[in-house]
Each structure stands twice: as structure tokens, then as C-alpha cells.
Amino acid sequence: MAPRIVLITGCSSGIGLWAAVVMAKQPDFKVYATMRNTGKKGDLEKAAGGCLDKTLFIRKLDVKDDKTFKPVLDEIINSNGKLDVLINNAGLGMLTISEAAPVEGVRHIFDTNVIGLFQLTQAIIPIMKKQKAGHIVNVTSVGGIAGVPYNTMYCASKFAVEGMTESLAVELMDDNIRFSLIEPGPVNTSFRENIQEASGTGLDNPDIDEDTKKKFVTLVNSISDSFAKVAQTGEDIAKVILKAVTDEKPCLRYQTSEYGAMRAKQALVDSTGNNFLDMFRAEIKN
Numbered sequence: 346m347a348p349r350i351v352l353i354t355g356c357s358s359g360i361g362l363w364a365a366v367v368m369a370k371q372p373d374f375k376v377y378a379t380m381r382n383t384g385k386k387g388d389l390e391k392a393a394g395g396c397l398d399k400t401l402f403i404r405k406l407d408v409k410d411d412k413t414f415k416p417v418l419d420e421i422i423n424s425n426g427k428l429d430v431l432i433n434n435a436g437l438g439m440l441t442i443s444e445a446a447p448v449e450g451v452r453h454i455f456d457t458n459v460i461g462l463f464q465l466t467q468a469i470i471p472i473m474k475k476q477k478a479g480h481i482v483n484v485t486s487v488g489g490i491a492g493v494p495y496n497t498m499y500c501a502s503k504f505a506v507e508g509m510t511e512s513l514a515v516e517l518m519d520d521n522i523r524f525s526l527i528e529p530g531p532v533n534t535s536f537r538e539n540i541q542e543a544s545g546t547g548l549d550n551p552d553i554d555e556d557t558k559k560k561f562v563t564l565v566n567s568i569s570d571s572f573a574k575v576a577q578t579g580e581d582i583a584k585v586i587l588k589a590v591t592d593e594k595p596c597l598r599y600q601t602s603e604y605g606a607m608r609a610k611q612a613l614v615d616s617t618g619n620n621f622l623d624m625f626r627a628e629i630k631n
């Protein structure tokens with residue numbers, strides 16, 4: 346049987362790296378593991394071991410630069426004649442006092458997490474339409490269905506991808522193109538180290554009052570402590586992604602933990618949003 350051809354973005358570390366390795370080790374997968382800076386391929390090469398250049402191929406793709414899409418897509422189609430699965434994993438966080446968030450940082454987050462993801466999806470839809478088959482998996486977050494204070498524009502970007510995915514899933518249903526959302530809660534990856542690529546926290550901004558800064562520190566510390574208790578690994582999330590792409594009837598949404606499922610239920614079932622606010626009210630009081 347011809348292997349299933351998978352393209353993954355953001356594979357230099359974390360969830361993308363693990364997803365590439367977990368899939369490349371399956372007997373019937375061939376993975377194009379892409380990253381914006383191939384100078385960072387060392388960790389993936391090491392983790393790939395014997396799969397490297399056999400079932401796992403590392404290529405350059407920057408979701409913010411659509412000129413990098415064509416060489417990878419041309420190679421995939423010329424070598425394999427098809428592309429079965431796209432995993433839109435690349436993403437950046439932003440942790441900041443909202444009134445201090447620089448607009449260029451917000452644009453960088455949206456260009457990466459939303460516009461870049463959409464442009465790559467747009468480039469791949471015609472290939473999958475022609476095949477009359479395909480599966481597009483978008484890695485969002487629990488923060489894409491329930492807000493997280495001070496992660497404001499990160500959550501906004503993930504909410505955008507949730508809405509985009511739901512709409513596309515219906516738009517392309519007849520073309521046999523499936524869509525799935527992977528909604529992790531906290532994961533121990535380089536994500537937190539990279540979180541300030543788009544902006545600072547605002548704590549050094551003289552225009553922000555001291556009460557606001559104190560509240561930011563208290564709430565962020567309290568949320569970090571709660572998150573640490575339920576954090577998963579990149580490999581845990583990769584296994585959920587593998588389940589999504591091998592399920593006979595893939596779900597639209599996959600939470601990756603009980604914590605994620607609880608938060609999703611709270612957000613999706615309580616149409617008033619009051620349970621969500623009450624949870625943070627309790628957090629702030631503690």
C-alpha cells in the first residue's frame with residue numbers, strides 16, 4: 346500500500362517535532378517535517394534516528410512566507426503524486442498586559458497563527474480537491490475555546506482558527522476533505538521560552554500602573570502553578586494527533602487531556618459563559 350503523505354509545520358521543537366517522529370515511525374507514513382529555520386534541525390534529526398531521509402524528510406517552510414510553500418508542495422507532488430494530511434502546528438504565544446501589547450506584536454501573532462496557517466491551507470485545498478480526499482489538522486489550544494487572561498491576542502488567534510476550521514469543515518465536506526482541531530491544555534515544550542517573540546510583558550512599561558502590574562504577576566503565577574499540575578508532553582499530544590489522522594471517522598475536536606475536556610465542556614455547553622467567569626473569579630480571590 347502506498348504510504349500516507351503528511352506535511353507538518355513547526356517541527357524544530359515541541360509538538361511538531363514529536364508528531365513528525367511518532368508518525369514517521371508508523372509503518373505506513375511518509376512525513377515532510379518542515380521548519381522556518383533549518384539551522385534548528387539538529388534535535389529533530391537526532392529524534393528521527395533511522396527514519397531520517399527514509400520516512401521523515403526535513404524541509405524549510407515559513408508559514409509567514411508563502412514563497413517557501415511551493416518548493417515543498419512541488420517536491421511532495423512530484424515524488425508521491427499526492428498529499429494526504431496537513432498538520433498546521435506552527436504557532437507563537439503572547440503573554441502581556443493587554444493595554445501594553447504593541448500592535449506590531451499582535452500582527453506578528455496573527456500573521457503566524459492565523460493568516461500563515463490559512464494561506465498554507467489555501468495552497469493545499471486544490472491538491473486535496475483534485476484527489477477528492479484529504480485531512481487537515483489544526484493545532485489550536487484550550488485557549489481557542491476559553492480565554493486565558495493576559496494571553497489575550499494568542500487566545501484571539503486560536504479562536505480565529507477554531508472558527509475558520511469549523512467553517513471549512515462544512516465548506517469542503519462534499520470534497521471529502523476532513524478537518525480536525527487538536528486542543529491541548531498546557532504542554533511542556535519550548536513554547537513558554539518562545540512566548541515573548543512578539544512582545545514584552547508590559548511590566549517594564551512606565552505607563553502601566555502598579556496595581557495592574559501586581560495583578561498580572563499574581564494571576565500569571567497562579568495560572569502557571571495550576572497549569573504545571575496538568576501539563577502534558579509533546580509526545581502525549583503527538584499521540585492524539587496520530588489518533589486523529591488514523592481514526593476512520595475523524596472528530597472535529599480532540600482535547601488531549603481530562604483537563605482540556607473539562608474546560609471545553611465548560612465553554613461549549615454553558616451558553617451564558619457564566620461558569621467560565623466564575624472559575625476565574627475563584628482564581629482571583631485565592
Ligand SMILES: NC(=O)c1ccc[n+]([C@@H]2O[C@H](COP(=O)([O-])OP(=O)(O)OC[C@H]3O[C@@H](n4cnc5c(N)ncnc54)[C@H](OP(=O)(O)O)[C@@H]3O)[C@@H](O)[C@H]2O)c1
Nearest residue numbers: 355357358359360381407408435436486531532534535536
Ligand atoms: N505548549 C503549550 O502549552 C501549548 C498548548 C496548547 C497549544 N499549543 C500549540 O501547539 C503548537 C506547537 O507549540 P509547541 O508547544 O510545540 O511550542 P514550540 O516548541 O515553541 O514550537 C512552536 C513551533 O512553531 C514554529 N514556528 C513559529 N513561527 C513559525 C513560522 N513563521 N513558520 C514556521 N514555523 C514557525 C517554531 O519554530 P522556531 O523554532 O523557529 O521558533 C516551533 O517549531 C502551537 O500552535 C501552539 O500554539 C501549545
